[in-house]
Amino acid sequence: MTGDKTVHAGSGGRYLPQTDGMVPAISSSTMLDESHRRCVSYGLSETARPDFSPIGRSDISLLVEQNRVLHTHALPVMETLYEQIVNTHNMVVLTDANGMIVDALGDDDFLEKANRVALQPGVNWSEEGKGTNAIGTAIVEKKPTLVHASQHYLVSNHFLTCSAAPIFSHQGKLIGVLDVTGDQRSFHQHTMALVRMSAQMIENQLFSAAFDDGITLHFHSRPEFIGTLMEGIASFTPSGRFLSANRIGLVQLGLPLPALQAHTFSSLFGMPVSALFDHYRTASPSLLTMCLHNGVRVHARAELRRSSMVFQNVSHAQPEAAQARPPEQPRNAAARRLSSLHYLNTGDTQMQRLIDKVGKVLGRDISILITGETGTGKDLLAQAIHNDSPRAGGPFVAVNCASIPETLIESELFGYEDGAFTGARKKGSVGKILQANGGTLFLDEIGDMPVSLQARLLRVLQERVVLPLGSSKSIPVNVAVICATNRNLRDMIARSAFREDLYYRLNGLVVKLPPLRERTDLEIVVNRLLLAESEGQPHKVSAEVMRMFKQHNWPGNFRQLSNLLRTAVVMLGEGEAEIGIEHLPDDFLEDLNAVAHQETAENIERVVNRASTLEDVEATVISRSLKAHGGNVSATARALGVSRNTIYRKMPQSPV
Numbered sequence: 001m002t003g004d005k006t007v008h009a010g011s012g013g014r015y016l017p018q019t020d021g022m023v024p025a026i027s028s029s030t031m032l033d034e035s036h037r038r039c040v041s042y043g044l045s046e047t048a049r050p051d052f053s054p055i056g057r058s059d060i061s062l063l064v065e066q067n068r069v070l071h072t073h074a075l076p077v078m079e080t081l082y083e084q085i086v087n088t089h090n091m092v093v094l095t096d097a098n099g100m101i102v103d104a105l106g107d108d109d110f111l112e113k114a115n116r117v118a119l120q121p122g123v124n125w126s127e128e129g130k131g132t133n134a135i136g137t138a139i140v141e142k143k144p145t146l147v148h149a150s151q152h153y154l155v156s157n158h159f160l161t162c163s164a165a166p167i168f169s170h171q172g173k174l175i176g177v178l179d180v181t182g183d184q185r186s187f188h189q190h191t192m193a194l195v196r197m198s199a200q201m202i203e204n205q206l207f208s209a210a211f212d213d214g215i216t217l218h219f220h221s222r223p224e225f226i227g228t229l230m231e232g233i234a235s236f237t238p239s240g241r242f243l244s245a246n247r248i249g250l251v252q253l254g255l256p257l258p259a260l261q262a263h264t265f266s267s268l269f270g271m272p273v274s275a276l277f278d279h280y281r282t283a284s285p286s287l288l289t290m291c292l293h294n295g296v297r298v299h300a301r302a303e304l305r306r307s308s309m310v311f312q313n314v315s316h317a318q319p320e321a322a323q324a325r326p327p328e329q330p331r332n333a334a335a336r337r338l339s340s341l342h343y344l345n346t347g348d349t350q351m352q353r354l355i356d357k358v359g360k361v362l363g364r365d366i367s368i369l370i371t372g373e374t375g376t377g378k379d380l381l382a383q384a385i386h387n388d389s390p391r392a393g394g395p396f397v398a399v400n401c402a403s404i405p406e407t408l409i410e411s412e413l414f415g416y417e418d419g420a421f422t423g424a425r426k427k428g429s430v431g432k433i434l435q436a437n438g439g440t441l442f443l444d445e446i447g448d449m450p451v452s453l454q455a456r457l458l459r460v461l462q463e464r465v466v467l468p469l470g471s472s473k474s475i476p477v478n479v480a481v482i483c484a485t486n487r488n489l490r491d492m493i494a495r496s497a498f499r500e501d502l503y504y505r506l507n508g509l510v511v512k513l514p515p516l517r518e519r520t521d522l523e524i525v526v527n528r529l530l531l532a533e534s535e536g537q538p539h540k541v542s543a544e545v546m547r548m549f550k551q552h553n554w555p556g557n558f559r560q561l562s563n564l565l566r567t568a569v570v571m572l573g574e575g576e577a578e579i580g581i582e583h584l585p586d587d588f589l590e591d592l593n594a595v596a597h598q599e600t601a602e603n604i605e606r607v608v609n610r611a612s613t614l615e616d617v618e619a620t621v622i623s624r625s626l627k628a629h630g631g632n633v634s635a636t637a638r639a640l641g642v643s644r645n646t647i648y649r650k651m652p653q654s655p656v
C-alpha cells in the first residue's frame with residue numbers, strides 16, 4: 001500500500017484517498033467539507049496536538065455506570081465484531097452520546113499506536129475536541145460515517161481509518177457510537193458494513209430489552225428477512241396501542257415516530273389485535289400476512305409476551321376493569337388479577353359450581369383435567385387457575401400437544417442435550433417441562449400426546465424428574481400440571497390410545513366447561529366481549545339479535561361468538577352503536593335459517609297431524625318460525641319462502 005495522497009481543503013476532488021485502488025465508500029465530500037469548516041469554527045488547528053489524557057479512573061467507572069444498559073447490550077456485539085477483525089490492526093470502540101469512549105477492544109500491536117492518540121476509555125472523540133473523525137462526525141451528522149487517513153482534520157490522526165455508526169434508542173435518541181478504528185493501511189471496504197450491522201444489532205437488543213412485555217411484531221415485505229437484521233420490529237401494548245419501532249420498522253411503516261404514536265395495531269396492520277391472539281392461540285404459529293396502512297403487504301411473526309396473553313384472555317372477560325387500570329400500575333399484577341377465576345364467574349350456575357370446585361384444590365398437589373367442547377375457554381381457565389394459585393409468580397407454560405409434530409414433541413417437552421440428534425441446536429435446549437419449573441405446565445389437547453411419550457410423562461409426574469434427550473442425568477422439577485382435552489379419554493383408553501395409569505394421574509379433579517348454548521349468562525358475556533372490541537364507544541346488540549343468539553347452538557362456542565361480534569362491529573356504520581341483523585355475517589344467518597327450516601318442517605308435520613284447519617296450520621307455523629328467528633319478520637319470511645307482508649298479515653297478534 002502506498003499511503004494516501006489526499007489533497008487538502010480548498011482543492012476540488014479532495015478527500016479521495018488512493019489506497020492501491022481500493023477506494024473506500026467514504027462519507028460524501030460535502031459532509032466532510034462541512035465538518036472541516038466546523039473544525040475551523042471551533043478554533044482547532046490541523047497541526048495541534050489536542051489533549052489526549054483520559055478522565056480519572058473513578059470517573060470512568062461512573063461513565064460505564066451511566067451507560068450501563070448500552071454497554072451491557074453492546075459488549076457481546078463488540079466481541080463478535082472484534083472476532084471478525086482480529087489481527088487486522090484494528091480496534092472496536094464504543095462511545096457515549098458525547099463521543100466519550102466507554103469501552104475499547106483491540107489488537108495489542110495496534111493498541112500501542114492507538115494509545116498515542118488515546119483511543120481508550122475516558123477519552124473524548126467529539127468533533128470539537130478531535131476535529132473531523134468518524135465518531136465525532138457521526139454524532140453531529142447522526143449518520144454512519146467513514147473518515148479515512150487525511151480526511152481526519154488533525155494531522156496527528158492521519159494514520160487512522162475509522163468507520164462509525166450511531167446507535168439510537170427506541171425513542172430515536174442518539175445514545176452512543178460504535179466504531180472500528182485501525183491503521184489506515186489496513187483499510188477494508190467491508191468494515192463499514194460490519195459496523196452498521198453491529199450497531200443495528202445493538203439497537204435491536206436494546207429494543208427487545210425495553211419492550212419485554214406486550215406484543216412485539218417482527219415484519220418485512222419478504223418472509224425470508226424475518227429473523228434477520230433487515231426485519232422491522234414494532235412493539236404494542238397488550239391492547240394494541242403502538243409503543244415504538246426500530247429504525248427499519250419506522251422505514252417500513254413509512255411514518256415518523258411521533259406520528260406512529262397515535263396509531264394502534266389495527267390501524268397500522270389492518271387486523272384487530274384480538275385476531276393476532278387468536279392466530280397464535282389456534283394455529284400452529286405460521287407467519288402472518290398483513291397489509292400495512294399504506295397498502296404494502298408484509299409478513300410477520302409476533303411475540304406475545306406473558307402479560308399480553310393474560311390481558312387478551314381477560315380482555316374478553318373483564319375489559320372495563322382493564323381499561324380503567326391507570327397506565328402506571330404494574331401491568332403484570334393487574335392483568336393477573338383480571339385473568340382470575342373470579343372474573344370467569346359471570347353468573348352461570350354451571351360455571352359457579354366449577355369455579356367453586358377448582359378453588360378448593362388450588363395450591364394442592366392435585367392435577368386438574370379440563371374438558372369441554374372447542375372454544376369453551378379451557379385455555380383461559382387453565383391460565384386463571386395458575387394466576388389464582390400460589391404458583392402465580394412462577395411461569396405458566398402452555399404446550400399444545402396437537403400442534404407439535406409427533407417427531408418433535410419429545411424434544412419440545414423434555415429438552416435435549418447438545419448434539420442429541422441430527423438438527424438439534426448446539427448447546428441443547430431446555431424443554432417445556434423444565435421451563436415450567438416452579439410454575440404450571442398446561443398440556444392442551446392431551447389426548448393427542450403420542451402413546452410412546454405418555455409413559456415418560458407419567459414418570460415425570462410421579463418421580464418429579466426430567467431426563468432430557470441424550471442425557472443420562474435426571475433433573476428435579478416441580479410443576480403443577482393442568483391438562484385439557486375435548487376428546488373422550490375413557491374411550492381412548494378402551495381403544496388403547498391413552499394409558500390408563502396416566503389418565504388416573506392426570507384426573508385428580510375433572511371439570512367440564514359448559515358449552516355456550518347451555519350458559520345462562522350469554523347477555524353478560526356478549527356485552528363484555530363487545531366492550532373489548534369497542535374503541536371508546538361501547539357497542540350493544542339489538543334485542544332481536546340477542547334473541548337469535550340465545551337460540552343458536554354455537555358449535556364454536558366463545559371463539560365463534562367473539563369472531564362474529566368482531567366482524568359485526570366492523571360492519572357498523574359511522575356513528576352506529578347497535579348491532580342489528582344486517583350487521584351479522586351471512587354464514588351465521590344461513591346456519592340459523594337451516595336450523596329454522598328443519599324445525600319448521602318438523603312443526604308442520606306435528607301440526608298437520610293434529611288435523612287443524614289450514615289457517616291454524618299457517619298461524620302455528622308462522623308463530624313457531626318467528627320464535628325460531630327471534631321475532632325477525634324478514635328472516636322468518638326468508639325461511640318460509642313468502643313475502644314479509646304475508647307474515648305481517650298472517651302472524652298472530654303477539655308473535656313471540
Ligand SMILES: Nc1ncnc2c1ncn2[C@@H]1O[C@H](COP(=O)(O)OP(=O)(O)OP(=O)(O)O)[C@@H](O)[C@H]1O
Pocket residue numbers: 278281312313314316317344372373374375376377378379380381444486525529558559562
Ligand atoms: N369466559 C370467556 N369470556 C370471554 N371470552 C372467552 C371466554 N372463554 C374463552 N374465551 C375466548 O374464546 C376463545 C377460545 O378460548 P380458549 O382457547 O380458552 O378455548 P379452548 O376451549 O381452549 O379451545 P380449544 O379446545 O379449541 O383449544 C379465546 O379467544 C378466549 O379468549
